[in-house]
Amino acid sequence: MDKITMEGVTAYPLKRIAVDNGDILHAVKATDDGYAGFGEVYFSQIREGAVKGWKRHNRLTLNLVVPAGEIRFVLYDDRPGSATCGQFEAITLSPDKNYRRLTVAPGIWLAFQGIAPGVSMLMDLIPEAHDPEEADKKTLAEINYSFSL
């Protein structure tokens, strides 16, 4: 599930450093591939089984990390001219099983689902502060994907 083939999407491995009293988990460095500048970093919680989406950022590159729980990200590419137009891609991230930074270029549809019991959490680092005008939304029914667990 680590092989992302969608144009503009990369899942970079992240370091988790074992420490007796609690581990250190890397997230984003300014020198990282995929880093596009700092505007804001925020968290989004997602309950087990729940899905947030679809959302498409038209200007912002996302850098997504899951520091707690487990989250399935589903990407959909409908960009005309993209080599992967029409494709879906899914990747499940967690600090324990698959700790990666997911970089998503503008123009790609994204939805995500809580997989772990309780509440999972993502961190998103974006190159500008949040601007609702910059993103488009669709209901889950408008893009055909099965989110069954």
Place this chain on the structure above:
Amino acid sequence: MDKITMEGVTAYPLKRIAVDNGDILHAVKATDDGYAGFGEVYFSQIREGAVKGWKRHNRLTLNLVVPAGEIRFVLYDDRPGSATCGQFEAITLSPDKNYRRLTVAPGIWLAFQGIAPGVSMLMDLIPEAHDPEEADKKTLAEINYSFSL
């Protein structure tokens, strides 16, 4: 416990936006007071009762947020010439009870303790990538503070 009086330390209130499938939690914006530039953002876990510290960053401003669990931060000021030299200050942060961004200027000693059951987690945003040469460490015994729960 929100009234921080130590020079160079501020606990800014953060927004938590209630959403049905999982809340949105603000963390750091580039336009925030206390933001000192982006070098890296990372996570540190801390087990219940455990303490990490003491550590003093000599060049970096820290911006600390607790997105999961509950963590007590203890600050100690031994900066000659500081109006608060010799003082300790403690603040307990969590997404549920006291959701704030703790900005800590360089030169202040910091230790932190896990308060919630299981593993709590902090996010730290720093203006340069991690550099062990930039920080000093002391054992818990070297600065006299009682971390009993």
